[in-house]
Amino acid sequence: MQQLDAGSVQVLTSLKSSTAQTIGEPKIVARDVSVYYGEKQALFDVDVNVPRNSVMAFIGPSGCGKSTFLRCINRMNDTIPIARVEGKIAIDGQDIDDPELDVVELRARVGMVFQKPNPFPKSIYENVAYGPRIHGLARNKADLDRIVETSLQRAGLLKEVKDRLQEPGTGLSGGQQQRLCIARAIATSPDIILMDEPCSALDPIATARVEELIDELRQTLTIIIVTHSMQQAARVSQRTAFFHLGVLVEEDETSTIFTNPSDQRTQDYITGRFG
């Protein structure tokens, strides 16, 4: 583990000592995060603060490390044998590498939605009920029913599926499947959702639905979205981070990034002038 700067140490300790979170403090604090796949370094000393109850967009050319960094936040890189992560990430001031922290619990708090909708080959109901059940979040069947219903409701899918909850999730349209995956992600009451290009397989209407949903979820959650669409980043996020060759080049208010970025590399990328 690397040395932390004074500011983040303060954030880490002050947050840890209090259970009530202060609105102004970042939800996620990352310091000097580097990732290696075997010999190859994929991320270089990433520092970023993600504010709570907001959407942060990660943009950058393919292979620049966006997904790699996303996977650090819920320790999914632990599941890749050759991956090695250095540096520090804290959520609500708690170090995610803290040995006392249960990784399974961490992943329940930090939900993830992927590019290709990947519902389990089970019923719509089971897709959403799975998480709460394994995490023991429901006391009885009625409780579980209620969680499934509110999750589908919040994902904007309930109306479309309430009469066919026992049908397979894989029978839904692409856009519905993606919203089912979002319902599944929010069913464990996470406070962070990581979305890795969640709309790249969706048509414009389905995309608009997901964007609308992101905006609603932001009221209670912190969301990071990786996207290749500048317009999508501009529409859904409050802050945007630009990655290039494993380096976080620039992170700022979204409106600033898209009208007047500071770094030439950001400018070249978002205006379509990349090599």
Added chain:
Amino acid sequence: MLEHTVKSYEEELKLLDSKIAQMGGLAERQLTEAFDALEKRDPRLAERVIAGDAAIDSIEHELQEHVVTIIAKRQPMAIDLRQIMGVLSISGDLERVGDLAKNMAKRALAIAPESHPKPIITGLNHMVELASSQLKDALDAYAARDAERALSVWHADSKLDNLYNSIFRELLTHMMEDPRNIGLSTHLLFGAKNIERVGDHTTNIAETIHFLVTGRKLIDDRPKGDRTSSTLIKG
């Protein structure tokens, strides 16, 4: 700056520049010819200037259509976005410069039969020369994306305001000397005001260029040089 990966996008943006240059050149010419018509009391030249304004208007329309297409096709970002917004704003200012030249040409037509007071015409001549060289500087600053040059154009507008203030005072004196001068003097005063307004549009253009290039606004208000709105004749 690097070129866009999509070549046709690059060409679409370049077309905007050439249209601005074309429009700016026309506006400059209209302005000086309107004054020539006034100075030489040449009704035919005045008519030509009045008719020539339509050409500026039509380039502005072309530009607007072109911009709408680019926004729809390319969703411009950052410097490109600022350029597109800048082009719209600059073409609006140039279109107004054209209108002001046309208005001066109309006045030239109205007062062509009368003999003009020499010192006023000399003063107006200075104003036109200054206004058109400022406009030219602004257009060059646009072509070169030169924020420094735009800034100096922006600062220089006070000279034009000073010239206008002194012509204003001279014309007041002229009118007070003999009420029969009032009709002619009023036209000349509006002529001077037209040129002073050209300066204001040039200043807008300079501000736009500064924002386009740097992404920052020129915020502190330029001191207002035209003091005639608070001047009163005491009889």
